[in-house]
Each structure stands twice: as structure tokens, then as C-alpha cells.
Amino acid sequence: MSFIILIAAGLIVPLFYRSNIFIAKTIAVIAFLTAAYFIYQGQSLNDIFPYFDLNKATMLMEFALLATLAAVSVSLTGFERPLIAQMLFLAGIALALLESNNLFLFIVLFEAMAIISYILVANIRNFFNAEGAIKAFIAGGVASGIILLGFALFSFVTDSFNYANMNVNGKYTLIAVAIMLAGIFYKLTVVPMHAWAADAYSQVNHAAAAILSGVIKSVVLVATFKAFYKFLIAYPLATVLIFSFFAILTMTLANFMALWQKRISKILAYSSIAHSGYALIPFAAAASIYSYAGVLYYAIAYIFMQTSVFLILNDFRREAGVKYLRDIKGMGKRAPIHSLFFTIQLFSLAGIPLLAGFLAKAVAFYSGVDAGLWGVVLIAALNSALAVGYYVWIIKHIYFDEAENNQKIEMSAGSLISQLILLTGTLYFGIVASGILGATISF
Numbered sequence: 001m002s003f004i005i006l007i008a009a010g011l012i013v014p015l016f017y018r019s020n021i022f023i024a025k026t027i028a029v030i031a032f033l034t035a036a037y038f039i040y041q042g043q044s045l046n047d048i049f050p051y052f053d054l055n056k057a058t059m060l061m062e063f064a065l066l067a068t069l070a071a072v073s074v075s076l077t078g079f080e081r082p083l084i085a086q087m088l089f090l091a092g093i094a095l096a097l098l099e100s101n102n103l104f105l106f107i108v109l110f111e112a113m114a115i116i117s118y119i120l121v122a123n124i125r126n127f128f129n130a131e132g133a134i135k136a137f138i139a140g141g142v143a144s145g146i147i148l149l150g151f152a153l154f155s156f157v158t159d160s161f162n163y164a165n166m167n168v169n170g171k172y173t174l175i176a177v178a179i180m181l182a183g184i185f186y187k188l189t190v191v192p193m194h195a196w197a198a199d200a201y202s203q204v205n206h207a208a209a210a211i212l213s214g215v216i217k218s219v220v221l222v223a224t225f226k227a228f229y230k231f232l233i234a235y236p237l238a239t240v241l242i243f244s245f246f247a248i249l250t251m252t253l254a255n256f257m258a259l260w261q262k263r264i265s266k267i268l269a270y271s272s273i274a275h276s277g278y279a280l281i282p283f284a285a286a287a288s289i290y291s292y293a294g295v296l297y298y299a300i301a302y303i304f305m306q307t308s309v310f311l312i313l314n315d316f317r318r319e320a321g322v323k324y325l326r327d328i329k330g331m332g333k334r335a336p337i338h339s340l341f342f343t344i345q346l347f348s349l350a351g352i353p354l355l356a357g358f359l360a361k362a363v364a365f366y367s368g369v370d371a372g373l374w375g376v377v378l379i380a381a382l383n384s385a386l387a388v389g390y391y392v393w394i395i396k397h398i399y400f401d402e403a404e405n406n407q408k409i410e411m412s413a414g415s416l417i418s419q420l421i422l423l424t425g426t427l428y429f430g431i432v433a434s435g436i437l438g439a440t441i442s443f
Contacts, residue, residue: 001043002035003092010088017081025073025414028084032070032091036063044099051102051162056439057296058098061222064300065094067421068215068307072207075311075418078318080207082123087211090116094219098226103161106227107151110220114140114187117216121204132203136212139196143186150179163227168234177231178242187220189213189273190280191250197273198257202265206314209265213272214307218299221279225295232286243284244376251277251383258390262324267390268309271349274387275302278380281364285371293440294364297429300436301356304425305348311418312342319409325394330403337411339398341419348426350391351384356429363433 009031017024039062044054069087076083093116097109118140121133154176158167167173182193189197201209225232232239251274258270279302282294315338316322316331332339348357361384368377411419429436 001038003045003095005031005035005038006088006092006095010085010092013085013088014082017084021077021081021084024081024084025076028073028088029070031088032066032073035091035095036066039063039066039095045096051105052096052099053101054099057292057436058222060436060439061098061219061296061299062095064303064425065098065215065219066091067425068303069211071418071421072210072215072307072311074414075314075412076207077412077414080123080205083120083207083211086116086120090120090211090215094215097219097223100223100227101163103151103154103163103166103227105161106223107147110147110184110187110223111144113216113219114144117212120208120211121200123205123208129204132200135196136200136204139186139193139200143183143193146183146186147180148183150176150181150183153179163230166230168231173231174235174238177228181224181228184220184224185246188217188224188279189250189276190246191253191273191277194250194254194273194276198266198269201269201272202263206265206310206317209269210307210310210314213269214303214305214310217272217276217306218303221299221302222296225283225292229286229292232283236287239286240284240371240373243280244373247277247280247284247376248379249277250274250280251380255383255386255390258387261390262326264313264322264325264328264394265310267325267394268306268313271387271390272306274383275306275349277383278361278364281373281376281380282367284376285367285373288367288370289441290363290367290370293437294360294367296440297363297433297436298360301348301360301426301429304422304429305345305355305357308345308419308422308426309342309349311415311422312338312345315411315415316409320407325397326404328394328397329401330398330406331409332399334403334405334407335409335411337416338409341423343395343398344423345426346391346394348430350388354427354430356426359430359433363437 013024045052093112121136157172186193201213254270254274261267279298282291285291348355351358351361365377
């Protein structure tokens with residue numbers, strides 16, 4: 001029912017967003033809330049098709065997804081209004097992807113989400129937007145080709161695509177899975193398949209970047225773990241070596257690159273890539289009973305904080321033309337409300353206690369410790385400390401440097417509501433971990 005509601009709302013919204021964006025936003029928010037209600041009631045696509053299932057862990061991720069998209073919807077304005085309909089379609093596909101228990105459906109829905117992401121970034125207003133959109137499209141096309149190649153090979157060695165019944169034996173199976181994961185690594189912005197994201201996230205419209213880097217990546221992270229979990233535990237040595245290597249490479253390179261950037265969106269883009277590295281630790285630690293908790297916690301925390309910072313940056317760009325670090329000097333006085341939300345979410349990304357980013361890293365890192373990956377966790381902890389440097393550097397510009405002008409920036413009602421929703425998620429999951437641990441510990 002939720003899927004149908006979201007798709008139907010996505011078809012209706014375009015009738016209104018040009019003439020009355022308030023009605024379009026209202027329809028979208030009602031659709032997201034209604035979808036959440038039916039999910040809470042336990043209604044799933046499994047009621048219609050046998051290749052889906054809904055459990056408590058999936059429900060938590062879906063609630064976070066719908067809350068985040070509702071928050072983005074109320075914040076949109078002006079030429080960004082087409083994103084409202086696109087997010088409704090994205091939500092429907094994302095729910096199906098999260099509930100899927102069949103690899104064939106995973107591939108189909110993954111590609112459907114990729115197509116929607118191309119449409120999201122195609123909201124072009126200048127050459128800079130166009131360049132970012134083209135890079136995202138090319139990288140997505142390459143990723144899709146690689147994934148389909150791996151899936152085609154895998155189809156020859158398995159009798160079933162259901163997660164529980166897939167064949168995990170044989171060298172061709174391992175090769176096929178490795179090829180599929182290489183394509184998925186493009187979407188997860190894992191080094192060395194990250195270069196497109198470093199540019200695209202900073203070049204496309206920042207509202208679209210919030211969805212692309214915050215929402216879509218989080219959904220793909222959880223769905224991928226569920227789809228490939230059987231393979232991860234079937235090949236423990238390969239899993240540890242491959243995911244540990246890419247986790248270390250990704251977080252280290254991205255954090256060092258972020259330190260040298262002058263453009264704020266580029267710093268946040270490399271920060272996003274670094275977080276992909278942290279999120280790979282539970283994959284490497286798949287043998288731990290805390291691995292799924294680590295993946296889910298990281299996805300839920302990340303969807304709130306990453307979406308929030310890009311939406312605030314979108315307000316800064318729209319209201320004050322902010323692009324570079326020097327442009328946010330004195331923002332603490334010019335835009336105190338924006339700056340407060342921005343600072344809290346940056347602290348969460350840095351892993352400061354009592355915020356979701358801290359507990360997400362704690363659970364993800366603990367899964368690594370539980371699996372005996374002490375070295376990987378130590379490197380991740382050092383990288384987290386390194387990342388604090390560029391987050392604090394941004395905050396220093398906001399509060400401790402003098403502004404070049406004193407023009408005040410007011411926060412609109414839509415942006416305020418949006419940020420309050422996202423902040424609530426960041427604070428709640430920074431304090432309460434029992435829900436996620438209880439839903440995943442028996443996975």
C-alpha cells in the first residue's frame with residue numbers, strides 16, 4: 001500500500017508544483033506520513049508479491065527514509081520544485097529495494113533508483129550543474145554495466161535468486177559477486193570508484209546532492225548488506241581482506257583530500273566518501289553479530305546528518321551565494337539559526353558524543369572489534385580524529401572570523417521545519433540505541 005501511495009502521489013504532484021508549491025509539498029508530506037503509517041501497521045509489498053519481506057530493522061530504515069524525504073520536501077523552493085515528485089518516486093522504489101529478498105529484484109530496483117538519481121541531478125541551471133550531472137550519469141552508466149555483467153555471470157551458477165537459497169559455492173560465483181560489488185562500489189563512492197562523487201556532489205544543485213549523497217547512499221548501503229550477506233559469511237577470509245582494504249583506502253584518502261579543499265561543497269563531498277569507508281567496516285566484520293546493527297545504524301545516522309548539511313549549504317548558496325570557505329566567515333552572526341543546525345550536524349559527522357554520528361561509529365567500530373579487526377578499527381579511529389580537523393575548520397570560519405558583509409540571512413519556515421525534523425533524528429539516535437540493536441542483533 002505504501003508503494004502505491006507514493007507512486008500515485010508522485011503522479012499527482014506535477015499538476016500542482018508549478019502553480020502552487022505549497023499544495024505540492026502538502027501532498028508529498030501527507031504521502032510520506034501515510035506510507036509510514038501503513039509500514040507501522042506491518043503492510044508490505046509481500047502482501048502482493050512473494051519476493052519481499054518487512055521486519056523491524058527494515059521498518060526503522062524506512063521510517064528514517066520517509067522522515068528525511070518529508071524534511072527535504074518542505075525545504076524546497078523555486079526551481080527545485082520538480083524534486084518533490086522525483087522524491088516520491090524515489091521513496092517508492094527505495095521501500096521496494098529495502099524490502100526485497102530476491103537478487104534479481106535487487107538489480108532491477110537498484111537500476112530504477114539509478115535512473116531516478118540521473119533525473120534528480122538533471123535540474124540544471126548553469127554549466128557547473130551540467131558538468132556534475134554528466135559525471136554522475138557516466139559513472140552511473142559504468143556502474144550499471146559492471147553490475148549487470150556480474151549478475152549475468154551469476155545467473156549461470158545459481159538455481160535461485162532468493163537471498164536464502166542462492167548458490168554461494170564455486171569460483172565463478174565468487175568472481176560474479178566480486179564484479180557486482182565493484183559496480184555497487186561506484187554508488188557507495190568507495191575509492192578508487194569515487195572520483196565522480198567528489199565532483200558531482202559539489203557541482204549539482206545542493207538539494208539534489210543532499211538526496212544523492214544522504215538518502216540514496218544510505219538505502220543502497222543497507223540493501224547491499226542484506227543482498228550479499230550470505231556471500232560475506234560464506235567467504236570470511238576474502239570478505240575481511242577485501243572490505244578492510246577498501247575501508248582503509250577510502251577513509252584515509254578522502255579525509256586527506258578534504259583537508260586541502262577550499263570549496264565547502266567539495267569538503268562535504270570528500271567527507272561523504274570518507275564515511276563510506278567507515279561504513280564498510282561492518283561489511284568486513286560480517287561474521288560479528290553486530291555487523292548488521294553497524295550497517296543499519298550508520299545508514300540511519302548518515303541519512304539525517306548528511307542530508308541536513310547539504311540542505312543548509314543550499315540555503316547559504318541561494319541566500320548569500322556561498323561557495324568557498326571564505327564566504328561563510330561570520331555566518332554565526334549573519335545566519336545564527338542556520339549556523340547552529342549546521343554546527344550540530346557537523347559535530348555529528350565528526351562523531352561527537354550524544355549525536356547519532358557518534359553511536360553509529362561506535363556500533364560500526366565495535367562490530368570490527370568483535371570480529372577481531374583491531375587494526376582496521378584503530379585506523380578508522382585515527383581517521384575520525386583527522387576528520388575533526390576540517391569540520392572544526394569550517395566551524396572556526398563560521399564563528400570566529402569576521403564577515404565581509406553584515407547582511408542577515410533569515411531561515412524560512414520550510415527550512416526551519418526541515419532542519420528540526422533532521423535534528424530530531426540526529427539527537428534521538430545519538431541517545432537511544434536500543435531500537436536498532438534490538439531489531440538487528442538476531443539477524
